[in-house]
Amino acid sequence: MPSPRYWREMPQRYRLEASQCTECGKVSFPPRIVCGCGARDFKKTNVSETGTIVSYTTIRVAPDAFVIQAPYNIAIVEADNGVRITTQVVDCAPEELAIGKKVKFVFRKLYEEGHCGIINYGYKAVLV
Amino acid sequence: MREVAVIGIGMTKFGELWTKSLRDIFVEAAMAAIDDAKVDQIGSMYVGSMTPGLFVGQEHIGALMADYLGTPSIPAMRVESACCSGGMAFRAGFFEVASGHTDVVLVGGVEKMNDGADVTYALATAADQEYEVYQGVTFPGLYALIARAHMHAYGTTREQMAAVSVKNHHNGSLNERAQFPREVTVEQVLNATLVADPLTMLECSPVSDGAACAILAPLAIAKKLSMPVIKVIGTGAATDTLALHAREDLTTLKAVKLSAQSAYKMAGVKPTDVSLAEVHDCFSIAEICIVEELGFVEKGKGGPFTEQGHTALDGKIPVNTSGGLKSKGHPVGATGIAQVCEIVEQLRGAAGKRQVKDPKIGIAQNMGGSGASSVVHVFKKE
Numbered sequence: 001m002p003s004p005r006y007w008r009e010m011p012q013r014y015r016l017e018a019s020q021c022t023e024c025g026k027v028s029f030p031p032r033i034v035c036g037c038g039a040r041d042f043k044k045t046n047v048s049e050t051g052t053i054v055s056y057t058t059i060r061v062a063p064d065a066f067v068i069q070a071p072y073n074i075a076i077v078e079a080d081n082g083v084r085i086t087t088q089v090v091d092c093a094p095e096e097l098a099i100g101k102k103v104k105f106v107f108r109k110l111y112e113e114g115h116c117g118i119i120n121y122g123y124k125a126v127l128v
Numbered sequence: 129m130r131e132v133a134v135i136g137i138g139m140t141k142f143g144e145l146w147t148k149s150l151r152d153i154f155v156e157a158a159m160a161a162i163d164d165a166k167v168d169q170i171g172s173m174y175v176g177s178m179t180p181g182l183f184v185g186q187e188h189i190g191a192l193m194a195d196y197l198g199t200p201s202i203p204a205m206r207v208e209s210a211c212c213s214g215g216m217a218f219r220a221g222f223f224e225v226a227s228g229h230t231d232v233v234l235v236g237g238v239e240k241m242n243d244g245a246d247v248t249y250a251l252a253t254a255a256d257q258e259y260e261v262y263q264g265v266t267f268p269g270l271y272a273l274i275a276r277a278h279m280h281a282y283g284t285t286r287e288q289m290a291a292v293s294v295k296n297h298h299n300g301s302l303n304e305r306a307q308f309p310r311e312v313t314v315e316q317v318l319n320a321t322l323v324a325d326p327l328t329m330l331e332c333s334p335v336s337d338g339a340a341c342a343i344l345a346p347l348a349i350a351k352k353l354s355m356p357v358i359k360v361i362g363t364g365a366a367t368d369t370l371a372l373h374a375r376e377d378l379t380t381l382k383a384v385k386l387s388a389q390s391a392y393k394m395a396g397v398k399p400t401d402v403s404l405a406e407v408h409d410c411f412s413i414a415e416i417c418i419v420e421e422l423g424f425v426e427k428g429k430g431g432p433f434t435e436q437g438h439t440a441l442d443g444k445i446p447v448n449t450s451g452g453l454k455s456k457g458h459p460v461g462a463t464g465i466a467q468v469c470e471i472v473e474q475l476r477g478a479a480g481k482r483q484v485k486d487p488k489i490g491i492a493q494n495m496g497g498s499g500a501s502s503v504v505h506v507f508k509k510e
Contacts, residue, residue, distance in 0.1 A: 009258055030259065055280070055378055057272035058325040059264060063249040066264040074269050074324075076373040084373040086260045094325060099280050110262065122262065 006120065013122035016047040016105060018083060029083045048080035050104045050128065058094040065111050077103055077125055088124045102128045129226040132360045133350035134507070136165025136343035137469040142457030143307040145337040150184050150240040151196045157339035157462075158197050158236055165343040166353065171230035173197075173204040176217030176237035177461035180206075182250040184243050193236070210254035211410060213237060214464025215494030215503035218342065219363050222505075225344045232349070236341035237466070239459035247335050251460070254497040256371040268332050270372050270498040271411035272324035277378035278413060279326075281428065286326055288431030289412040290317035293330050293454055295440055296409060300451020302481040307336050307457030317412075331412035336457035340465035342472070351510075356476045361489075362395030362506030364388060372498040379428075381414075383502040384421040384495060391491070392423075395506035399423030402445060403487035404474055406467035408495035408502075409452040415439075418493060419447060422504075441484065449474060449482045464494035468505065475509040 011017040012030045019031035023039035029047050034040050056075040059066070066072070073089040075097065088110075089103060103125040110122045138160025140153045148156070154175070162170070173194055181187045190204035207217040214237030221235035241247055252261045255270060278284045294314055300306035312330055320328035350357045366386035369375055375382070392398065399422060407422070409415035416430035424445050425433040433439065439447035450456045450470035453463060471490035473479045488509055495502045 012259075013262075054373075055273040055277040057269050057276060057327075058322075059266055059269045060321075060325070061248065061266065061268065061323045062264060063252060063261075063266060064246045065249070069264065072264060074263065074265055074273070076273055076378065086263050086265055086371065086373045088263055099276065111264070120262070124263075 014107065016123060018045050018047050019043070020045045027081055027083050029085065047083045047085065047105070050102060051077040051079035053097060053099055053101045053103060054078050054084065055099060056089065056097045065113060069111070073097055075103070075125065089127065090124050091126045096127060104128050130228055131347040132222055132225045132344055133347050134342050134358045134360060134468065134472050135345045135350050135353055135355065136161040136167065137341070137472045138164055139305060139340035139466055139469050140338050141305045142336045142338035142459060144242045146242070148337070150180060150186060150189070150238060151192060153240065153337060153339040154193050154236060154238040155196050157341040158193070158234060161234065161341035161343050167232050167343060170199060170202060170232050170234045170343070172202055172224060173234040173236070174217040174220045175204065175206045176213035176215070176464060177206055177239055178208060178210050178213050179250055179253060180240065182253065183245045184240050209501045210496030211408065211460045212464055212494040212496040212501050212503050213461040214340065214466070215492065215505070216365065216464070218464060218468060218505060219365055219503055221344050222360055222363055225346055231345055233344045234341055235344060235465060236339065237462035237464055238339035239461040240337045241335045241459060242337050260371055266324060268324040268327055268411065271413055272327045273372060274378055274417065274498070275326055275413040278417065281379055282431065284416065284431035286318055287314055288435045289331060289416060290314045291435040292409060292412040292415045293317045295434065296448050296452040296454040299441060299449050299482060300455025303451045303456060306451045306455050307334055308455050309451070327411055327413070333410045333453035333458035336459040338457055338459035338462045338466070340462045340469050342465055342468050357510035358472050358475050359508050359510055360505060361508045362391035362397070364390030364394065365501070365503040366390065367501050368499055370497065370500045379417060381417050381421050381495070381499040381502070383499055384418055384493065387502040387504045388422050388493065391504040391506050397489060397506060401489055402491055403489050404446040404449055404471070404484050405491045405493065406450060406470050407447055407493045408463070409448055409454050410458060410495070414495070415447065415452070422491070422493060441482065446484050449479065449484060464492065464503065467492035467494060471507050475507060
């Protein structure tokens with residue numbers, strides 16, 4: 001991932017920054033320029049630090065950049081303020097996952113990119 | 129708008145076509161379609177292809193294919209909508225003929241996936257690159273998330289999902305163009321290598337090379353030919369959020385539902401009028417969700433409906449008589465047009481051992497990504 005494309009997303013990847021529509025109150029992650037309701041004014045907010053597993057899987061055949069991590073768990077998590085996020089769920093075995101289980105977001109290394117091994121950081125989730 | 133008919137179809141065998149290049153397979157399918165239609169010239173061309181740039185390093189394939197087809201001056205462009213690039217190319221060609229602008233239009237699809245690219249990564253570019261793929265998600269992974277949600281919400285079982293693969297492999301065993309023309313059992317599906325839990329390798333469509341083409345013309349031209357006239361009576365397309373997680377309900381493929389409703393409305397038909405359907409079974413769970421969204425069975429009942437044989441060759445509504453993406457193969461850009469080839473063959477009564485008894489109306493449903501785009505076409509034998 002070229003560096004501008006990476007650092008542009010840092011507020012979301014490092015701090016889970018989101019935007020809340022001042023008209024309808026919907027929280028968008030990542031932030032949007034126009035809300036689904038048509039309004040264009042937002043205030044900055046964050047995705048809640050905890051949430052619930054909506055669905056989950058374990059990836060056993062991975063893209064090249066993630067092969068070293070396979071098998072790894074992926075879940076769609078609904079944060080407590082309603083935002084849904086796709087994330088790895090780490091520090092647990094596949095059989096520990098279930099729909100409805102509580103998780104919290106943590107800051108982790110995601111993968112090393114390219115021949116130079118640029119380290120890409122971001123959010124993952126752990127069971128609570 | 130003028131009425132439009134499919135006057136010619138042609139496709140390559142799907143599979144690992146090591147000795148043939150991207151351009152070779154497209155031209156092979158295009159020449160087959162041109163010969164089938166018995167036309168001596170085409171006015172314009174749309175080529176559906178998801179990512180020839182990532183698969184073989186080649187973009188700009190509209191012009192490339194026109195050149196190698198021996199028609200280097202005609203308007204030609206590539207159409208892209210991930211795995212429904214072919215279906216969207218068909219739609220673009222349909223409107224060009226219907227508008228009255230051009231009489232004979234070639235619509236095709238092609239993908240060359242076995243030339244050494246990181247296929248899992250290339251396909252994953254159809255998902256949200258920054259917020260899904262960045263986390264390590266794959267396409268089998270996204271459909272596994274849908275599968276788990278469907279199992280949780282409706283009690284769908286792994287055996288019911290496996291029944292999709294068993295049925296489609298049976299149909300594919302009767303299709304000489306299929307990549308894997310052989311039967312599989314429920315036990316083999318369930319015990320195959322896990323790709324993304326709970327989906328096994330035998331629930332995932334394969335990596336394929338292949339091309340398919342169709343020739344579209346106004347009804348007046350079609351009626352002068354000796355072949356049965358197959359009209360395109362409905363087209364519908366729709367989109368949904370690119371990221372699966374952004375949808376209210378993970379088990380609902382809204383774009384499929386909306387594209388079907390739009391196509392049915394234009395065609396003036398109901399789901400119960402449909403004789404057979406080719407649908408986008410990129411993964412076993414996808415076919416279960418799609419038969420629900422197309423209105424063949426109520427929401428949540430797609431699993432038992434499939435397991436009870438209602439979508440089999442001799443069932444209430446035969447689905448994927450060609451073998452589907454699972455057995456026939458899934459060269460992504462070609463799939464939408466290959467579906468059209470099967471429906472046209474069936475409506476002509478020329479599907480051989482796979483022939484459904486006296487079909488009148490067939491539909492083709494082609495889908496991109498985890499359901500972020502979908503296109504449906506309705507065909508009727510005149």
